[in-house]
Amino acid sequence: MMSQAFDLTILEPHWSRLHGLLDTGGAEASAYALLGRATIGADPWTGSPRTRLVSHEIHPIADAEKISASPVHVTWATGGFMRLLSEAMCADLVPALIHTHPGSSAFFSKQDNANEAELARTAGIKGVRGLVSIVLGGDGSVCARIWLPDGTRVDMAHIQVVGGRLRRWGGPTAGDGAIEHLDRQARLFGSGFNPLVRSLQVGVIGCGGTGSPVAMMLARLGVGHLLLVDDDTVEVTNLNRVHGSRRSDVGVPKVDVLEREIVAADLGVRVAKWKGWANDSGARDALRSCDVILGCTDDNAGRVLINRLAYFYGIPVIDVGLRMRARSVDASFDIHGRVTTLVPGRPCLICGGFINPRRAAEEALERTDPAEFKRRKAEAYVEGGGDPAPAVVTFTTEMAAVAVNEVLALLTGFHGDGGMVPTRYRRFHLRDDRFLGVASKPGCPVCETEWSWGRGDIQPFLDLVG
Template sequence: MIDMILIEGHEAELRALLSSADGAEAAAYVLFGVADIASDPWTGLRRRRLVSHEVVPVPDEDRVSASGVHVTWSTRSFVRLLKNAEERGLVLGIAHTHPGSTAFFSDQDDRNEKDLLRIVSNRSGDGHGFASVVMGGDGSICARHWTSPDRSEACERVLVSGRKLILHGVGAMPVEEVLDRQARLFGPAFNPLVRSLRVGIVGCGGTGSPTAMLLARLGIGHLLLVDDDTIELTNLNRVHGSRLDDVRAKASKVDVLAREIRGAEIGVQVATFRGWVGDADVRDAMRSCDVIFGCTDDHDGRLFLNRLAYYYGIPVIDMGVRIIPKSKDRPYEMAGRVTVVASGTPCLLCRGLIDPVRARDEALRRTGPDEFERRKAEAYVSGGGDPAPVVVTFTTETACMAVNELLHALTAFRGDEGMKPERRRRFDAIEERTTTCSPRQECEQCATPKIWGRADVAPFLHRIG
């Protein structure tokens, strides 16, 4: 199984490079990062995901001819880029247009690409291949990966990923009465789209549990639930679906939510992982997602998701709730925040939403609890402190804000700009505003595209520890 993510900025760059005033076909190169997933969490099958990392124009001197039905260029630049890709652990891809039609692979494409594969095999040996992308004049996209002269594997889906989410390759499906009312609003293509999505939820507490329930009721086809905690008595007032019996049984949050979603029988496939989001055992599942909701107050977990979003082109919709009780000198403060982390938006570090010191201390508490307690006694690390106040209506409203941001990315019901990089809502003042931020010049994640779409690297995410 194979699929592809085209980062939104790369797709726009390709569209610009491949447009021609005379309606002729045009071509460009794409270098792809690779995510080799040993076990998809919903099927258990091996999956390869190609993620766009860099767009490279065909040099002017290599262009030979083009018309409305063909494009020809010298293979010199292909050979040079093939070597570059191999040295960097990337996959080379070619992209061209069919400006007068929908995206498809023609017989001529088959012949030309088999010739290119022979070049690859002669240079690199059998088993090496390249990717091919066709962009139709109607906006459609299809892609495939060549591995042998008589075999190419079609990409099941091509996801254009960023502040907007556009999924190509979604087939028709039978009308589902349970989802009929939302199709009446967003059109018949909406339900097949959400059924095709693979969505992760990290943190299944006050904001994560309503997010999971809302996504399930929308008909999201594949949900991944990640959390390390069990249900406690103080969770019952805000974790949707939890029961007193779950407290007695010390049931995990992911199992409680999975039980409730499966029990509704609305066609959602649920996968669960009980553990910390950065554990090596959950990497396949995280890399299989199309979008991830960050519903954790763990700074080290946020730091991990912050990197994952840029390396793999997987948008993270992060959320938080801040509630401060009223005092003699200060009124109530009640606010929800939804932040979109994606290529082209400022990251959580640049926004000041991750405290690196707290992240360090949380990592130490997880990996070396004895050392953490020793340093805590010596005042070298921060302690847990008192539990923060929380109210279910505010955590649920924040989840609604976040899920509506995803809906906007899919339908553009708020306009064509895509998801807002950040929204903040004051519950005490009935106020909502969007915020802006510029990346820090030295930030390797959001200030420069050098890691965007890089996908698999060693160590994972270039993260030490």
């Protein structure tokens, strides 16, 4: 089997359920889980394969199967484990064992090694694609590994819990060396902040008025790996707001302009790019490799994609939108900006009313079958694009800064333990901010039913048809 890295994401709602199940007052406790899988053929920054595992379901161990427990051991019958393996096989998921070490840090004991080896052999006989083991320490530490079908075991490169906050174990630490040009922000957020930011792989979808300043600010913050996604080239009318662009760049892909400027700054940022639509199948490995995605696109089809990515793969998405218009009647203005953050447990963009599903379908048709789109437009079956929307650099850049501040909230909780704000709505013309209390619609297959949470790879991709 080709050597590859593994990492594990536990969704915040699942993390909370685990702690509720495993808080036994000092004795070791255990539970099961099923994990979704993102099989990444080539990480865009390294070119190497990797697999991201994401919590999909938490399964308690039935009281009738619990045998004994103490501060240093826990045993249970394996009937539930066999049922777990059958469910994993049917749904193409990865089974996981979780147990606690309440009196110590997280580590794998000799007894763990022996017991798990036997369970992993059983999983292999059943045809399951690996068995994950997770240990939660009483001091808040976490460790995890996967047993592969050939009997080898691989430690997770890192483990993270994803919700309004992102917490990560493994990977770079504060002792990995100071980054001189980031000293001032370490003085605010602490010595562990810069290594964490340096380890992140962040995608920016859309490299125009909001995406270009977002990318520039992320590079200045010290994000180690940036993915730039955009299909457009620079036009003359973009020069008023696309950061880094020059008149000589007219006709040059926007991703190339941003890459040039970020590389020229020589801040140690590795840039990957995709000149194309985010919906293109060739972009999937790159998108699934990201730890955070900032949606800076103004099209509905792109928002449908990133909306589902957040839930299927547990990747925090920060979506930016602006709307500007001048009122012809009283010579006043309506200038609105919005930043919405998406993680499992929060409402999606559809439930928030921030996506027009009809326009999303029309945009997809225009890209995949332009002739059919023109025919339908001529017969008034599709709306098509109207006049270009107004855009002013100060407003687009300000909302870009609001979005990047939500990345900081995700990593530091600087404006509260809840981390990212679900939806911030700025009305520039009225000089106020609103924090919208959007709710999931009953039965929403993306954000309310939990079916998509951490589901990972399925066919069709993201359960999108067409």
